[in-house]
Amino acid sequence: MQSTVFTISFVKLLCLTLPGMTAVSAELPSPSNIRITSINMGLVLEWDPPQNHMGNLTYRSEYKWKSIRNSYRVVCLDTTALCCDFTSHLNKFGVYTFQVRAEREGETSHWVETKEFVMDEHTTLGPPSVTLVSSGANIEVSIEDPVLRISEFKEIYNHATFNITYWKEGQEKKVKRMNGIQLHEVVLELEQWTRYCFQVWVVTERFFKQSQPSNVTCESTAKGKDRPWVMALGMFVVMAVSVPLVVLAFWHCYRVVSFLRPKVKLPGHFTVYLLDPQCSSILALQSSPQPDEVYHEVSIMPGGTETERESALWWTEHKAHNQTD
Incomplete structure (x- = not known):
């Protein structure tokens, strides 16, 4: 009887224990x-x-x-x-x-x-944003701070500098470095007609954190600007040559126009003469219709005394007749 009770109690205990063992496992x-x-x-x-x-x-x-x-x-x-x-x-x-x-x-x-x-x-700082602008032999590097998700960059890392590396395209092993740059815009005077590549990091004074590097950005230079005195000399030479040429061109144009369109003027004494009243009346007479001319036939006779007397008599009568008219 006791063994039976013990067996039943053991079975109950085992049933109570197994669920816990199952939960743990x-x-x-x-x-x-x-x-x-x-x-x-x-x-x-x-x-x-x-x-x-x-x-x-x-x-x-x-x-x-x-x-x-x-x-x-x-x-x-x-x-x-x-x-x-x-x-x-x-x-x-x-x-x-x-x-x-x-x-x-x-x-x-x-x-x-x-x-x-x-x-x-x-937190890890992301890369800065880099923009390149070429002007002759100069390249201007513009840098923007990383954009933080819950704060402005300068509110936390107000003392930050930039490390700039650059090289000629295709010559990555000849890298030049500029560290500790505090400006967001840097102008570099480089070789003419050359393509350069840039990469930038941000370094903070707080915790001495270095950002991820920016993307490699490349830009080409062109012909450099001449020095001021060279430019001034060039302008002087251009002006010295161009001004006489312009004056000469105007002078030739004036001569051609004068030849094609001449301005003829009467001498001064002719003008005074024509303005005189008597001259005006003469001009008026010249412009009026001309009267018919009166003429007589003249016969030439052979020389001789009698003929000369007749001629003189005829001339006297002819003159008197004209005066009468």
């Missing part, structure tokens, strides 16, 4: 390879799924702000994605801890927690 494995990706003050928590997991899993991600709150706050819940973006919940000077766990139908894995992450110190 069926506990979900935790996500693996948890990591933080932070560029320009953005922050994304990433992880890999549990090894040998079965079925559809979801994930829960949380964060805790050190020295502000001791409890975690949920950002991503019931997501199947293997990442969670915390950027909009963070402060540029905050110190944070993140954690994630796997879930399935009420079952959960253990939390996997990150180390403390200091935003302004640990």
